[in-house]
Amino acid sequence: MQLPDAARHDLTALGWPDDATVRATLAALPDGRIARVCAQHRSGYIVATASDREFPVQALAAWTRRDCAPEARAVVGDFVLLDPQRDQVVALLPRRSLLQRAAAGESFRRQPIAANVDAVFVVSGLDADFNPRRLERYLVLVRACGAEPVLVLTKQDQHPAVDAEAALAAIAAQGVAIHRINAKDPASVAVLHPWLGPGCSVALVGSSGAGKSTLTNTLLGTQKMKTAAVRAHDAKGRHTTTHRALIGLPQGGVLVDSPGMRELKPTGTESVERGGFEDIEALVGQCRFRDCAHGSEPGCAVRAALEAGTLDAARLANYCKLGEEVAAAAEGFAAQLLRKAEGSARARSRQQRHLHKYGRK
Ligand SMILES: Nc1nc2c(ncn2[C@@H]2O[C@H](COP(=O)(O)OP(=O)(O)OP(=O)(O)O)[C@@H](O)[C@H]2O)c(=O)[nH]1
Ligand SMILES: [Mg+2]
Ligand SMILES: [Zn+2]
Numbered sequence: 001m002q003l004p005d006a007a008r009h010d011l012t013a014l015g016w017p018d019d020a021t022v023r024a025t026l027a028a029l030p031d032g033r034i035a036r037v038c039a040q041h042r043s044g045y046i047v048a049t050a051s052d053r054e055f056p057v058q059a060l061a062a063w064t065r066r067d068c069a070p071e072a073r074a075v076v077g078d079f080v081l082l083d084p085q086r087d088q089v090v091a092l093l094p095r096r097s098l099l100q101r102a103a104a105g106e107s108f109r110r111q112p113i114a115a116n117v118d119a120v121f122v123v124s125g126l127d128a129d130f131n132p133r134r135l136e137r138y139l140v141l142v143r144a145c146g147a148e149p150v151l152v153l154t155k156q157d158q159h160p161a162v163d164a165e166a167a168l169a170a171i172a173a174q175g176v177a178i179h180r181i182n183a184k185d186p187a188s189v190a191v192l193h194p195w196l197g198p199g200c201s202v203a204l205v206g207s208s209g210a211g212k213s214t215l216t217n218t219l220l221g222t223q224k225m226k227t228a229a230v231r232a233h234d235a236k237g238r239h240t241t242t243h244r245a246l247i248g249l250p251q252g253g254v255l256v257d258s259p260g261m262r263e264l265k266p267t268g269t270e271s272v273e274r275g276g277f278e279d280i281e282a283l284v285g286q287c288r289f290r291d292c293a294h295g296s297e298p299g300c301a302v303r304a305a306l307e308a309g310t311l312d313a314a315r316l317a318n319y320c321k322l323g324e325e326v327a328a329a330a331e332g333f334a335a336q337l338l339r340k341a342e343g344s345a346r347a348r349s350r351q352q353r354h355l356h357k358y359g360r361k
Pocket of ligand 1: 081154184206212213215227240241259
């Protein structure tokens, strides 16, 4: 099916980028309707098509099976092909990116957050909830998914100064854009427009109370998402947003607003070095010994930087902690795959023995 130009144009309003690879994918598609997943429900999805309607559709039967890997199912942001006659998903289209974390409590199950996003706004209030170590953690996960991370620091109108300039400068030095805004003020959020527009998709992540829904409403120009004041004593949010939702913007493109995250564990696919710690990685490369533990070894460039005050000890500790978490998650995930493979091999040999004994019925 060759989509007419008008339909292709409408798809960019849904965040479908109009580049050569995508045009080739479109041209190769069989007859059907392309839709984008706006929300996920227990039994199916809410999707939007180029004609801008939102409606419920049924999931593929394979996705409802318990052993279906979470990343094999459609998630918010995915493009799917619908049956031409019925409101039923028939295929998941190839993804450009998939933002994911390890499921809370279970380190070895991956939990997709949003698919096909070009940028991720890591939203954080400049209030008492501000935590540079948490921001570094977000950057590691976002960098691993292939989307561009952008730090969006909200509540600048209430908290113009924050005591973390060194940590922010280190993040900016890794090429990450940082913007301080008042999420309630349209003029202030205009600095984010370069990431928005036809064919662009942006996911908002961050703790509860950070201002993700406030920012969504300001960019949208209407109070679509519910927001709520944070607790006075510690500035923690109240988990106001409870479902992930894809929202079309008036200028084209989409935003994905998410519930605030309590826990953000790596999946084991990340690279801490490329996740915003390139400077520490470069120092490690300058240590005299390849297996330097940065303790009492002579010629340790990491310790020298700590002593010279050019490297922050808390940031170094976070780099080490995140590295250990990524390695443990990768190991746990591999062990789980192995257990699954052994389980199915045992089941196959049981079946073979059964066939041998009783023959095929
Ligand atoms: N003054 C000011 N208040 C803000 C700003 N951003 C958010 N707020 C307020 O912070 C509170 C929490 O904002 P929400 O948008 O509900 O936060 P959220 O990130 O969506 O939180 P969850 O949905 O719980 O994850 C609300 O009372 C907002 O009005 C800002 O830049 N300036
Ligand atoms: Mg919210
Ligand atoms: Zn060293």
